Structures are given as C-alpha cells and as structure tokens.
Amino acid sequence: MRLTSLLPDGEPNCLVFKVRQMLIMLDCGLGQEQLYAMPVREGGLTEDHKDNSHNATTAGSTADNTTAGSKRKLQETDIRQDWASFLKASSSQFPTKKMARGSNSQTSHTSKTASATTETTSSGPTSTADGTIQGGNSNIPSKSMATREYMFKLPDFSGVDLKAIDVVLISNYNHILALPYLTEYTDFQGRIFATEPTIEFGRQLMIEFVTFFGTSVASSPHEIIDRKELVARAGAGLYPAYTHADIKACIDKIQPVRFREHISLFGSLKLTAHSAGYCLGSSNWLIQIGTENIAYVSSSSTQGNLHPDLFDGTLLENASTVVATDLCPRGSFTYNTGVNLVCQSIASTIARKGNVLIPCTISGFLFDLLEDVHLHLNRMGLIGQVQYSFISPVANTALQYSNILAEWMAPRKQEMVYIPEAPLLHGILLDKEKGIAKHYKSVHGAFSSDLKLPCIVFGGHPSLRSGPMVNLLHMWGNKPTNTIVFIEPRMDVVAAMEPYENLAIAQQAVQLDIRLSIDQLVEVMNKYRHPRHILVPMRAIASTLPDGTVELADVKRTISTSSTRWSAYKVGEPVQLGMGSLYESVLLSEELAKSILPQAFGSVSFAPIAGSLSIYNNQMQLKPASVQGRQLLSLYTQRLLLGVMNLPHLLSGLTAIGVTNMDVSESEGKESKEDKETGVPEIKVEFELHGQAATIILREKETIVKCDDTIRSLLREPILKCFQSF
Amino acid sequence: MTIQIVPLGAGQDVGRSCILVTIGGKNIMLDCGMHMGFNDERRFPDFSYISKTGDFTEMLDCVIISHFHLDHCGALPFFTEMCGYDGNIYMTHPTKAICPILLEDYRKITVDKKGERNFFTSQDIKSCMKKVIAVNLHQTIMVDDDLEICAYYAGHVLGAAMFYIRVGEESLVYTGDYNMTPDRHLGSAWIDKVKPDVLITESTYATTIRDSKRSRERDFLKKVHDCVAGGGNVIIPVFALGRAQELCILIETYWDRMDLRVPIYFSAGLTEKANHFYRLFINWTNEKIKSTFVHRNMFDFKHIRAWDRAYIDNPGPMVVFATPGMLHSGTSLELFKKWAPDPKNMVIMPGFCVAGTIGSRVLAGEKHIKTDSFTTIDVNLQVKNLSFSAHADAKGIMQLIRQCDAKNVVLVHGEKSSMGFLKSRIMTEFGIPCFDPANGTTVSIETSHVIPIEMSASLLKQHLIRQTETQDPGMTTSSSPEHSSSDDNSEQSDIKTPAEIRPSDKVLIQGMLVMDDGKPIRLEDADEVLEKVGMANHKVRFEVRKAYNATALRRAVEDAESNELQQGSTSMDTDKDESQAGDLYQEWDSDRFALKLVHIALQRSIGKQIKVVRELEDDSIEIRSVKIRAPTDKDEFERGGLLVGWDYRDEDLATRVLSIVTLALSANR
C-alpha cells in the first residue's frame, strides 16, 4: 500500500492510494491558494455584459464614484478603467503571504469586536502598498496577463499513471474542482463514485468556477491544452478553466451512490460511503480490498446541531488503516463559538443601516448559519427591515435543491418532511409572497431594481477575485457602516482583501470551521477500535521524534503506540503503508465444499482442495472445475505425505503383499565422492517381486523406490500406509 | 438451508398483503396490510399464525413495509398498538411520511362515519409511526449482526420500494407493488443483479400485457373530454396519493393544450398537502420532474382546485377526482350515488378493485347495487375501466425476474386463476421453480449455500501466473499490468489482483483449506501450511524401469522415416533433429531415440498445459519432478529400458506421463 498527496496541506484533497494493483484516487480538488495571486475581475463580465439595466438605486451607495453621472454605461466603463490599474496592482504575488496567514488566524481568533477586525488588514508583516505595484507577477505568464485570462495549476498528476486509475472517490463538493481536467483532458478511464448531493453541489461549484474564472476569449481550452503536456507538466504547467460542456461530460461520468450502499468491483474491491457529517452528502469512504479495510476520512464533523446527516463512525470499526485529511487548523472558530459573533456583527451592521457582504458558496453550514442569523435578527427586532440576497449563477438551484435532500439530513431535520415542511429555513424565507429572501444569477439585472436596503448578500467567490462580491465591494466598499463578514474556513482573509486594502468597509473575520480538529480526530480514533495505522496531514503533527515517529499536535501530544501507529504525509512524497492483507475473500460453493475430505491435526483440520475460481456477481467464487479443468488440475495435483518412515511398518506391509526374501542393509552415511545424497545414513531394502528386482532406500526425510514399472502399483500401498497422506 | 414463506394475506389473493418469511433463522414480516373489502376480523391478517400467545416482538426480527397503500400497511397500527408488536419496522421516508395520513383518512371513515369501535385511534397511528425506522434507497441496513436489508426503487407510488434481504449467503427479494415502465411522475422499478434465492413478486396483472401507455392515455383523455362536452360529470375515484398525481398531471396538460374551461376538482382536502409531499420528495419521482423542478414544479397545478361539498349541486359539467379509489366510502361513494343514475355521467374506474367493494361490483357490470338494506344504486352512468394502476404486467414481472436473476419465484398479490398461467410461463421460460402459496400455506425452498473463506493472495497470484504461462495466448487472463513495473518496485506486496481476471475467466486453483475453530477458513498453499504448523512432509521418490522392444521400435521408425521422405516433410522440426536424423542409421542409440519419441508424444498430449523440458546434453526429459532418462550406470544399462522417476507428490502427473510413455514406446503405433 502506498499513499501520495498531490496537493499541499491546507488545500483541497487530491491523493492517490495504491493498494495491491488497485490505483484509487481519493478526491480531485483544485488548489485554491493560487487564486489570491490572480487579478481581480468583476463577476459576470462575460455573459451579462449586454445587460445594462443597472438603475439608479445603486447610485447612492456607490460612494467611491466621484460623480454620480446619469449615463450608467459610460460610468461603468470609467469604473472599469479605474479598476484596470487596480487589477494590475492586485495581480502581484504575495511573497510573505504564509506568514500573514498565520498571524491572521490568530488575529481573527482574538478579535471579538468589530473594531478589532480592522487590524486584520493592517496586521501582519506584509506591506504590499509600494513595492509590488510595479512588480508584476512572475507566476502568471505574460500572455495571460495580456488577455487577463485566469490560468490554473492542477494537482501534480505528473507522477501518476492516470490511465491506470481504477476508481476515483469524491468525499464532498470541496474536493471536486479538478475532476473535469482529469476526465476530459487526460486518458483517465476509471470509474468515479460520489453521493448524489456531492455530485449536484460539485456541479454547482464547477459552474461557479467557470462563470467566475472561465475563459473570456472565444477559444476553447481544448485547443490550448495539450493532453500529453498536461499529464507530463501537471506539476508546473498552468491551464485555463474548463468549459460548461466539460462539466456536463464530467458529471455524467460520476456514478451516484448513497450512504452505506455497497459497491463491489473487480471481484475483490468493495467501496462504501459513510456519512461524514460535514455537509449534505459528505462522505467518508471505506475501502475493502480482500480482507483489508482502509478508511478514508475526509472533511468530517462531529458537531451535533447542524443540518447534515450525522458523522457515521462505523467505518472505523474494522479499519486497519485510516487516511485522515482536511483537518481543521488549530485555533479556528468552531461553529458554536463563532456563530454568535457572526450574528452580532450582522445585526449591528443592519442596525446602523449598513449592508452586509458575506463571501461564500451557497452550500454547507451556510444553511445552518442562515437559520441562526434569521433567528437572531428576529430577536433583535430587525427582521422587518432586512432583505437576504443570494447571488450566484447557481443560487436558485442550490437553495431549492438543498431542501429536497431531507434523507441526507440529521434526524431533527428529517422529521420536518413528515409534517410536511421544508427542512431548511430558507425554503420559507424564499417564499415569493413573503419576499424576505431573493436569489439572483448576478449583480446585473433584477438585483439592483429589487434592492431594498439594508441588505445581506451571500455569494461568491470567497477569494474576492471574481464574482458579484467584486462589484459589491466596489459599490459599498467605501462606507464604513457596511461590513464584510468572512465565514468560509478555507480562505485566506488577508490575501483575499489585499486588493481592497484602502476600502473603508468594516471587516469581520469569523471563519467557522466545523471540520474535525486533531484533538477530535484522536478522540474519534480512540472511540472506535484502534486502527493499526493512521495517516494525518503534516500540519497535524507537532514534531518528528529522533526515531522517526511523530508526535501529534493535539493537546495530549499523542504518539504512536505498539498497537496504533501515527504518521504524516506530505505533498508529493509517497508514504509506504506496509504489506496490507494477504488474503482475498472468496465464496466456496457448497458442492465443492461437500467433496473435500478434512483431516484433523489437533484442533486444526486440513483438506486439500482443487476447483475453478471465477468472478460471479463481483464476488470470487470457488466451484468444482469442469471435466476439462479437472484433467488439467490432475497434472498439477500435489500429493502430500506426512509423518516419518517406519521400517518395521514397511517390512510388514511388504510381507503382506507377498514379498518374501528381503535383504535389509544399513549404511552409516560415509562421505561419498560422486553423490552427495548418499552422505546421509540410510537403510536399503532389496527384494524381488513377481521376478522383478526392487530396492527401497530409507533416509530421514525421504524414501526412494526403484523398481520395474510392472510392480510399481503393488509397492505403492505398503509405502503409503506408513504415512498420513493427502 | 431452507427459506420458508407463508402468506398470511395476499396468498392467491389481492389485498391484505402480509407475508411471513424465515430466512437463516430470522423471521421477517413483509407488509402488514388490510383488506378493504371486509368490515370484520378478515380485514386484518391472522396474526395468531405467528404466535398464539402474542409474543410477536420475540418471534419477529423485523417488519418491512413496501409502500403506503393500505393493503400493504393498513394493519400496522393494529399490529403494533393493539397486538403489542414492539420490534423494528422499516419503510422508506416517503412511506413513513404519507402512510399515517392515509391511515388517519381511513380511520376517520371507518370510525367516525361508520361508527365502528375496536379500531385503532389517531394516537395509535402516531405512536406506531414513532417506531418506524426510515430507510434510504440502496442503503444497506443491518437489522442485527446477521440480517441485512436494502431498499430498491419500485415505481408504483411515491416511496414504493422493493426489499433485498440477506442473512449470511441466503437472500430474498420482496417486490411489494411495482411497475417496470416509467409513468408521468415516477420512474420504473430497478434492482441490482442480486441473484436472490427467492423472489417474492406481486402478480396483480399476471395475465395482462397492457397496450402502449400513450394510447391508453389518449383514450382516457378522449373519454373525459367527450363526456364533459356532452354536459356530463366525470368522477374519477382515486387514492389521494399516487395514481391521482399522475392523472392530474395528465389532465392538467391536456386542459392547457385544449384550452378547456370545465372545472376540475380534487376531493379529500389532501391535495395541497399531498402535493407538498411530492415537492419535498421530488427525488423519488422520475428524472424529468427532478431535473426541471427548480424552474417549474410539476405539482403546482393551475386548473385543479380543491373540492367543496357544496359543489355537488353545481350544474356541471365538471371533473372530480374523489377519494377513496374503490368507491367503498367517502366522497367518491357520495358522488357516485348522486351521479350514477344519469347516463350522461361517467365514472372512470381504476384497473383493479378489491373484491367486495362497490367499485368491484361496478367493474363487474352490476346495474343495481345494494349498498345496505335501505339503499340501492341504479348504475346508468358510463363505466370506463382504465387500468392506469402502476403495477407490473406479465412482461414486467418476467423482466424483473431476469433483472435480479432469481433462483426461485413466489407469486403473491394476484388472482389464483391468472397466477397459474404466469407460473407455468416462468417455469418454462426460466427453468426455475415457481410457487403460488395460498394464505397460511408454507413454501419451503432449499438453498445451496456458499461458505465465505479467505484465500491467500499469493496462492492466487501463483495460479494466475501458472495459467498465463501455460495457456494459449487467447485464453490468458491477465492484462499487462503497466503500472506495476515502473513505479512499484519498492512494494513487496505486489500481488496480481482479481482486477486482472475478467468475469468470464476461470482460474484453476489448488491448495489446502485450513479450518481452525473461531478463525476464518483459509485457503493456503499446501506446503506453506504444513511448514507453518511444523508438520514434516516426507519425500518419497519412485524410479521405475520402463522396458521397451528396441528392435520393433526401430523397425517402426524406419517405416515412418521412409513415409516421411516420400511426403517430403518431417515430424521433427528442429534443425538439430534433422542433422541427427542422418546419423541415425550409423550409430543407432535406441534409448536416445526412444526419449525423442517420448518427448514428441508428451509435447503433443500435455505440452500445452504444462512445461516439458528437454535436456539437450543427454536427451532426458523433465516435467516438474518427473524425470525420464536413459540408463547411466552399468546395472541399469544391463536391465535395459528407460528410467522414469518422480516424487510421490507428482504421482498424478507421473501416472499420466507413464501412460503416454507406454503408448509412445509400443511398437505397433
């Protein structure tokens, strides 16, 4: 067994797992860090360009417009030109981002008040103001700069024989974005499994990705991307986003599964998705190969009060190896510790008639957050004044679809459909008559005409490099009464806000993280029978001890024990996981079982068996061989004799078949010249039977019979009688 | 092992489905329905069959409900609340949601309208439903350590499921009601090839092969349209959920297209709620509805309004969907009574009505129906029978048997007469046993079971390699494992996997079964096993002299040689052989020649299956431990003949080789 991670720690998952001859890809995420190094583009530029129906409602709030001109179109182009210089500045690389990131998480952790959040932008050692503006970016080819094309670095496929991948398992929508590259641009031909919600939310995320970051020039990425090059240079090359057609083709290749549905493949591989408790349809996978059980634990949550179906730990019960990924970094907000902060921040902004921007994808714990925010605003008496807007090309689909997934929800939510009632609150908020919540494809069109202030806007992209949030920051960013609230756990707030650092908008970073922390992981592992070997990402370990074992970064500083080994994996560095099980599960047919003759040796019985193995219904079965097969088998039959040769036994046996004059001689095993075998002590029995001379030589571990063919069958019996034979 | 099946209801009968199954020592109740044609104790299944003392919870391991129709779940509150069953009950989410509504509906009619007592209460229904465990499709549920169940989509009505049940290696599929053709709101039934020992299938439409869906729909719409055009009222008795939604979608689109203004009503007040269920469970409808629901929900009807009793005296024409579906009570019966005398009106009956209901008498063509001692209905209206009900027809049933690859079939939920026909058809077409037990009659089915064992992966690899080496290229099993060579040298457990065996391939395996109490049975390499347990494997080597007649052999060979010269070909195809052939007459070495003959014979007979090695130096032949050689020492030479030696472990191979040698050396070939 061997595990290789193709994306760095902290990024979405993409791992390749090899067990025996089976090659399994665990998730196929796209690195998100790279987005921060990219230029800003306004959302929906490509499609909605023609839609000029921006009307006057926005004018009041676009505070950074020096002149509130009446010709919207002209003004827009002006803004864009301003923006162009801005884009240049923002396209620079952030060399010290890592450090900034570290300090960011601490800052956000300690900043409990809205005023403290302004530190977020100013804190950290990064000062990008002067130097980087002229700098340009070394990471992005100049060609793409010219066309302002987004180019992406893929997971490092270079060391993987993509054609040989048997199966891809997707755990949830966060780890699926690179899948169309794999299915549409390489010679991959394996099978892909994911739960139904994962497929649908994954599809939605891909559509957002293409809408926000897709190619704005007419050429198809298929013309640009050379398959061979993609595979060979996947580690280093940069590629444009895929297309809508690719998404459809890719999604069609995924086979939907449900939790605890057993999938059997190739006769010895069994796959089962178990609820991970992280989002609708989020799954951990039990991989059973032969008699070996491997658990792939991806984004999981044991947080009890959320809407997704609960974490199902039963996959750990028999798992000998666990691959744990996507853990929550230390010092993150849990949902419970952060939710009040988010609610308060929103409420105080609404109270001062400010607007709230929440950059996020419309999925996951957002559905819980919506309920909590709504209840909070209701308690504060602010509900009558507020409007929720969801802006995303998939907003409507995401909101409606989530509400028909009761079967994938926690029992508390499942109960709702028996009333019958929409299980998620936004189903009620979106009710047309009430009009509390609305959804839009983009900021253009109906959004501005519908707009009632104050407003809470949910939408992408969390990186703030494209999508409606770019326009909205532009509109509302200069007013300090407005607030932008960061809730997405995977994003880098400092890096995301880098292009907007002069904006006056209040910032609140409360990145809610419901994923398992390393402490929770240790707890979960202790709860179920200890797996023999648990693999965790590098950042989950505190140190590597001199003997090569690791010390985990949990509170107890857990280390490996004789029964459980912990180790860490790192991007691009394969980890060997030992031999694995050496057994396959096979079904023995009753017919064949009846024909065997077991012999007992103490408590154990043995029975030689021969049959024909075939795969039937994805399960290996051993049955009696055909006539032809039996003939062939007889050529290979191996007979066994157990025991020690006993001379008196042999002699009496020979007497019984009519041998009379036996000449028994003993030799001491002197050093022989030619034949070294005679070097051992031996007994020689010579006699005649039916006029044919015969010799039997007895040695400690072997017996040699020399005779004529005609009497062979007669001699066999007395010899075999001395042993236990199979 | 035996699987036992006893129908308590639905044995050679439609209605009151309740089947008791014993599989692998587990007792399972499949459905717990009621018979709507009866008002007495025949309404419910005879549970005393399970236990006379009423300890149902101990007797049964679980109850499985296939769908929300009352003939499948109607007795459940009675069984749990009044008979005291307290064990596990499984059904799908939509069934769990809708079932209590129908039960409550029925309870109201029975108790509130007919004034019956000794019937379950609203509270009974609620506490019964609390005990229900909802399941998802395809999800494997472990009822206990050994009993596993899994639901499959059955079409028929929202949430209808077929259940796969497995204990150890014995398995069973119960279909409930299903349909194999998608309709306007539901998909068609589907199941994996689970190869159950027994398939228990409904057979409502056992003898019907229904005509095409399209023409039936056209027919239905035309009848309705003609009737209302002539000023008549149309009553369509339906159940609130299921067929009703399909007909609503059908009529709604027709009204839209034809721009009709005639009002359509839906009775029972359930419409809104029922449609809300459909909206929440949209995942259980068909692909088309699912894929469009975000933009247009099929269950938001424009033309169909809620029925109000006051409308009964409206002049008409109108179309009314009224519950219940078999005219046995409620609005549908009320409307029927009112409209039956007028020949302008029309009733569109569902395809099937339970015997004893008014609906069934209408279907039978009775003109005067006595509902009680005071009332007789004169049936003058047009009666149209439309078998819209989503059951599988004979073709569909055959299709399902094929799809799951059943080993035995048990027919239930059908009329005895029509089941007989289907039964013989199944037996002749599939050559598998088929049963149609009556209520209370047990069917026992013997199952041949398989034993799960663990097979050493290295043993498998060894045999795969052997098969690959010895077989014809066309028969070889393994694809070239490209990714094994380059990037996996470091891996010790580099074992060929069954991924390389194609389903059609067969690999011959030999080994030793090791049975140790409490441990899985393992299939290992025999030598390794014995070595592991420290048992001495004694080696016995035989060496026999194989005499032959050298003169006769030489003569025979000379004849053959001359034949070959005439034909201009030689049977010995290597250069070496030919060059030696020239020397043959000068230095005749009979042993060498005999060895050569033996070698050819062995190559021909077993060379394809096993490796025959020929030592160039002395012409001796080796096949595994079997060695055929010419005499070497003086003693041997004097006796004459060839020497054949082998280890006893290859005794079977040696026996075969000896017989080939005998044949090869006999002069008169």
Ligand SMILES: [Zn+2]
């Ligand atoms: Zn039914």
